[in-house]
Amino acid sequence: xxxxxxRGLSKRFQDKKRGEVxxxxxxxxxxxxxxxxxxxxxxxxxxxxxxxxxxxxxxPTDGTAIVDGHDIVExxxxxxxxxxxxxxxxALYPRLTAxxxxxxxxxxxxxxxxxxxxxxxxxxxxxxMNEFRDRRCDKLSTGMKQKTSIARTLVHDPPVMIFxxxxxxxxxxTARTIIGFIKECRDRGKTVIFSTHVMSEVEKxxxxxxxxxxxxxxxEGTLTQLREKHGEQDLEEIFVKVVAPLYVEPEAK
Amino acid sequence: xxxxxxxxxxxxxxxxALRDRRTVIASVVIPLFLFPLLSVGxxxxxxxxxxxxREASPKIMVIGGDDSPGVLASLKATPKVEIVPAAPNWKDLxxxxxxxxAIEIPQGFDKSVVDQKKLDVMIYNYSGDLKSDIxxxxxxTALKAYRDDVVKKRVVAQKLPxxxxxxxxxxxxxxxxxxxxxxxxxxxxxxAYIVVFLCFNGGMxxxxxLTAGEKERGTMETILSSPISRAHLVVGKFLLxxxxxxxxxxxxxxxxxISFALVNVLHGKTxxxxxxxxxxxxxxxxxxxVFIMAVPLAVLFSSILLMIASFAKSYKEAQTYIVPxxxxxxxxAIAAMLPGxxxxxxxALVPIxxxxxxxxxxxxxxxxxxxxxxxxxxxxxxxxxxxxxxxKMFQRESVLFRx
Numbered sequence: 001x002x003x004x005x006x007r008g009l010s011k012r013f014q015d016k017k018r019g020e021v022x023x024x025x026x027x028x029x030x031x032x033x034x035x036x037x038x039x040x041x042x043x044x045x046x047x048x049x050x051x052x053x054x055x056x057x058x059x060p061t062d063g064t065a066i067v068d069g070h071d072i073v074e075x076x077x078x079x080x081x082x083x084x085x086x087x088x089x090x091a092l093y094p095r096l097t098a099x100x101x102x103x104x105x106x107x108x109x110x111x112x113x114x115x116x117x118x119x120x121x122x123x124x125x126x127x128x129m130n131e132f133r134d135r136r137c138d139k140l141s142t143g144m145k146q147k148t149s150i151a152r153t154l155v156h157d158p159p160v161m162i163f164x165x166x167x168x169x170x171x172x173x174t175a176r177t178i179i180g181f182i183k184e185c186r187d188r189g190k191t192v193i194f195s196t197h198v199m200s201e202v203e204k205x206x207x208x209x210x211x212x213x214x215x216x217x218x219x220e221g222t223l224t225q226l227r228e229k230h231g232e233q234d235l236e237e238i239f240v241k242v243v244a245p246l247y248v249e250p251e252a253k
Numbered sequence: 254x255x256x257x258x259x260x261x262x263x264x265x266x267x268x269x270a271l272r273d274r275r276t277v278i279a280s281v282v283i284p285l286f287l288f289p290l291l292s293v294g295x296x297x298x299x300x301x302x303x304x305x306x307r308e309a310s311p312k313i314m315v316i317g318g319d320d321s322p323g324v325l326a327s328l329k330a331t332p333k334v335e336i337v338p339a340a341p342n343w344k345d346l347x348x349x350x351x352x353x354x355a356i357e358i359p360q361g362f363d364k365s366v367v368d369q370k371k372l373d374v375m376i377y378n379y380s381g382d383l384k385s386d387i388x389x390x391x392x393x394t395a396l397k398a399y400r401d402d403v404v405k406k407r408v409v410a411q412k413l414p415x416x417x418x419x420x421x422x423x424x425x426x427x428x429x430x431x432x433x434x435x436x437x438x439x440x441x442x443x444x445a446y447i448v449v450f451l452c453f454n455g456g457m458x459x460x461x462x463l464t465a466g467e468k469e470r471g472t473m474e475t476i477l478s479s480p481i482s483r484a485h486l487v488v489g490k491f492l493l494x495x496x497x498x499x500x501x502x503x504x505x506x507x508x509x510x511i512s513f514a515l516v517n518v519l520h521g522k523t524x525x526x527x528x529x530x531x532x533x534x535x536x537x538x539x540x541x542x543v544f545i546m547a548v549p550l551a552v553l554f555s556s557i558l559l560m561i562a563s564f565a566k567s568y569k570e571a572q573t574y575i576v577p578x579x580x581x582x583x584x585x586a587i588a589a590m591l592p593g594x595x596x597x598x599x600x601a602l603v604p605i606x607x608x609x610x611x612x613x614x615x616x617x618x619x620x621x622x623x624x625x626x627x628x629x630x631x632x633x634x635x636x637x638x639x640x641x642x643x644x645k646m647f648q649r650e651s652v653l654f655r656x
Contacts, residue, residue: 085478091471
């Protein structure tokens, strides 16, 4: 069963300096339950925009995607209800407690109060969050914040999880928590899409890898398939070989 | 439109706002304490300084007059002044504010009066200084009374009736109800100004915090990944901004009403707006009417604030756009306080100015129902357009992910 199917997904926008920019250019791929699809790309390659399109945070200019049976253009709200989205940019509300934060997203996902309470208790037990559930998010450590973010994405038990460079800027221990959580999602049969530019994370986690550059999905397959196809054993060498023709230095923001 | 989702967003934003020191200060502390302190407290202070200065007996130096005991005796008989001979440096003493005023009596003053020759008496003072102006005023009054007395004596000596000097009296009488006099209108305009200013000021911080602040903190992407529609999200946020704008305005009117009442009780007399103006108080009906008219204005302000703040990338950038807006908002509110600026059909369509002009009438109990209808409808229309634009602005990717 296919849970994510991107069909010619494209996103163009106007930039004052560069004119029309094709951030995502005709991207087509599929992701399946119980598998992790890794989107590997350099900074500015189009990973974040692709994942934001799938999570319906942005709207595609061309093409579409079907997520858990819903079209991202026609039913974006239903898509978001099926997705747990976690990125380096998805912060917490500083003046809410960890519990209030998770409750808020549970309610926005349409959970009734009784179900919400059961889910909260279960998630807080599982993630060992009970000690700080009543503490304000601005008083939490980085690790506690990550756990709260994870709880926030899990509260509505979505079948699809999208992770956009979730370990970016985190220390080793916190990054391990996230990596463990992503594996757990796969083991629970969820469809996982994960973007990164860290080769070791791809090797550790991904069942299928797609290499993206200049908004184009240049190649995809299992690690074994990619090694065979590009005649290299080392993933970094494969990556460089694939993206080199299109690589441009990302512009300073 | 899902009221449930809007309610969820509103309750969450309200909870966060109540935990935000800046919002609480701008929406509760300032209207409750600062403005009553500035308006009533400052007014009471000024009035007590003026009263004290009037009651004091300042030293006034007299230059010359040694050969004119008549005028000197008359000056010395003036209540609440102390007449002393001039020191050689009397000019410096006035400039240094050591003494408030001096009078120069020309040589041979008394004799010239007898001889019916015209003379000039000079009063020297430090213009603009309260003590000096009051002392000079007392001397002016005393000298004019002495002159009138001299004239009366001359008329009587000619065996003419005193009435020959004043064949008729001119009296100006205010027949406008005291609560609707010019001073009352000014007082009403001042209340309107406070309401307009605080309405805008109260919504300012939450509007920035809920939009540009969210972008800056990285929570915008978090909330946009939830299933709530952007329209519901922005309406929930708008309602919170509206709540703070209205509560700021309502608290300011209530606290001023209480402050005036309290000062009136403490002083044992009613503070008046002007010499024969009305008692400065705000009735329940007036407060309620002003609040009702403030609702569409607050909707307009909240929508404009959200629209501008949504566009900004950071709190600071939003402040750069919004702070100058305060001047644009208060200019019509100040214009409404000016004498001669009254409601008419054209002004009833000018946003902010129309509500300010109406509020000053409402405070004094005048209800022009036709204008109320025009102003309420037009402000609601402006507010609806602004809210529509704010929702549209919030739905634009180029605005939400501006970099």
